Amino acid sequence: MKALVNTPAGLAVHTVADPFPAPDQALIAVRSFSLNRGELDLLAARTEDWRPGQDIAGVMVEPAADGSGPAAGARVVALAEDSGWAELAAVSTARLAELPDSVDVEQAAALPLAGRAALNTLRIGGNLLGKRVLVTGATGGVGQLQVQLAVLAGAEVTAVGRDEAADLLLKRGARSVVPAVTEAEGLFDLITESVGGETLEAAVTRVAPGGTVVVFGASSRRKAAVNLYDFIGHEGARLVSYLSYADPTPVSADLRTLVDLVATGSLQPPVGFQADWNQVHNALEGLRNRTFHGKAVLTIP
Structure with a gap:
């Protein structure tokens, strides 16, 4: 089969052996x-024949040998451990x-990692x-899903995003859109923070007493300076980290929740770029330079 493989020469399509599924895959x-x-x-870090890819969707070729999961021919979405940018992938049925x-x-391929993080x-x-x-970071894949899911849960949502994305975020259900945390009015019961640095520092000044700031990203690459005295006026507020690899919630249940919401029209997958997989370098460049809002989705003919 063909697969994208990362080597010292860069990411390229190579011919590799078909995967050999474990009994539960x-x-x-x-x-x-x-x-x-x-x-x-x-x-950038894994250049020795590394096979990337977690968010995938496709068709079941062979069901798991242990009898779990959908039958052959079923269309599925999955969160692979790795090696998903390929014509074939072996995935545990607990992750699809x-x-x-x-x-x-x-649509489905845009959901697994970002959707679980949002949920x-x-x-x-x-x-x-x-x-x-x-x-914060509301124009990204996770951020767009957070806005929509929070609105569905009955929250009043303020989104932090660039001016050119304001219409998009309002369509996603945000009550208001601001260019920076410092311009958000009032205090918030929950703040989801993915930028770090000054944005995280500002988030502490906007959390309500007893509220929560969930830190799940640091796209600015800058560290925040936060100390006890910053919580005066925000007593009882907490900072909580979220790391996707340590998420203990059942993957398959989260994926079912997400695709069911898409099926009913309640959730719009955040697809900002879509092309054939031979355009992977253009997709990566656009993601790196933030030339589109949301996720890059590539198709394999």
Whole structure:
């Protein structure tokens, strides 16, 4: 089969051996996959025949030998451990979900990692009905999903994003859009923070007493200076980290939740770039330079 392999010479399509599934793994013919920002760093660091790829969607070729999961021919979305940017992928049935008929594989491929991060960062904030939520980095894949899911949960959402994305974020359900945390009015019960540096420092000044700031990214690459005295006026507020690799929630259940919401029209997958997989370098460059909002989704003919 063909697969994208990262070598010292760069990322390119190579011919590799077909995967050999473990008893609890299904063999999936990948029809679409998406790129995550964290993979930019991994591609720079892992150059010895590394096989990238986690977010995939496609068709079941062989069901798991242990009898778990969907039957052959079912369309599925999956969160692979790695090696997903390929014509075939072996994935545990605990990490996939069958797609409703109305959900395209291209839509589904944008959901796994970003969708789980959005769901579970919001869950840290508890019941959001009637609460005020502030989403930083709202134009990205996770951010767009956080805005929509928080609105669905009954929250009043303020999104932090660039001016040119204001219309998009308002369509996603945000009550208001601001260019910086410092321009958000009032205090918030939950703040999801993915930028770091001065943005995280500002988030502490906007969290309500007893509220929560969930830190799940540091796209600015800058460290924040926060100390005890910053919490005066924000007593009882907490800073909580979210790391996707340590998320204990069942993957398949989260994927089913996400695709069911897409099927009902309640959730719009954040696809900002879509092309054939031979355009992977253009997709990576656009992701690196933030030339589109949301996820890059590539298809395998």
